Amino acid sequence: MDTPHVVPPVHARIVEGLERIATALKSDDWVRAQTVGLNPTQLAILRALDTRDGGMGVKELALLLGVSQPTTTDSILALERKTLVEKRGDPADGRAVRVVITGAGRDAVRSGDAAPGAVARATAALEDEDQEQLLVQLISVIRQLQEQGSIPIQRMCVSCRHFRPYAHTDAARPHHCNFVDAAFGQQDLRIDCRDHETADPSIRAATWMVFEKDRSPQPPGD
Numbered sequence: 001m002d003t004p005h006v007v008p009p010v011h012a013r014i015v016e017g018l019e020r021i022a023t024a025l026k027s028d029d030w031v032r033a034q035t036v037g038l039n040p041t042q043l044a045i046l047r048a049l050d051t052r053d054g055g056m057g058v059k060e061l062a063l064l065l066g067v068s069q070p071t072t073t074d075s076i077l078a079l080e081r082k083t084l085v086e087k088r089g090d091p092a093d094g095r096a097v098r099v100v101i102t103g104a105g106r107d108a109v110r111s112g113d114a115a116p117g118a119v120a121r122a123t124a125a126l127e128d129e130d131q132e133q134l135l136v137q138l139i140s141v142i143r144q145l146q147e148q149g150s151i152p153i154q155r156m157c158v159s160c161r162h163f164r165p166y167a168h169t170d171a172a173r174p175h176h177c178n179f180v181d182a183a184f185g186q187q188d189l190r191i192d193c194r195d196h197e198t199a200d201p202s203i204r205a206a207t208w209m210v211f212e213k214d215r216s217p218q219p220p221g222d
């Protein structure tokens, strides 16, 4: 018996934990998608398009969902047959096509997401403070994935040109969003904001430094 003498490193056990959660999320996705007669990739495409009024290109969708372009193309064709999406010319590029959600597609997203999944219920059961800490730690991991080029830039506050971390002295609402010109708290940090605009790399790095520095506990005597 190796436990507890040979313990895998913390990061390896965190990945084990994330794998368990990913399995539960996959199961939630299947249940939701089947409710509206789709598969999880098709519902994920509708969800992505639901918050992007200008639609998305096929390559952009494939990158966001982490699936191949042929799989994305097949899913879009199936959604088009069900009149849940439609293709339109790209005003910025005469040869490109944008995929846009229809009213029926938005209805499908609402129906699919109506019942919270098991992971949403388990997360909601945590104390408020624990939810906030988990949110911030997840943002840190997602940002690392972006920085190492494993995933595209996500629509998070920490990569947004409108984000001013710790612009206010109010501990409950220290951050500022220039887009809506309002203060907000750590628990309101966004991971997928429809109003997000990607900041330049140097601004993103500077913003992250302020966010990291000011959220870290200060050593005694500082």
Ligand code: SF4
Pocket (backbone or CB within 6 Å): 155, 156, 157, 158, 160, 161, 162, 163, 164, 176, 177, 178, 179, 180, 190, 193, 194, 195, 196, 197
């Ligand atoms: S626009 Fe959205 S992502 Fe950007 S700072 Fe405001 S809330 Fe955050």
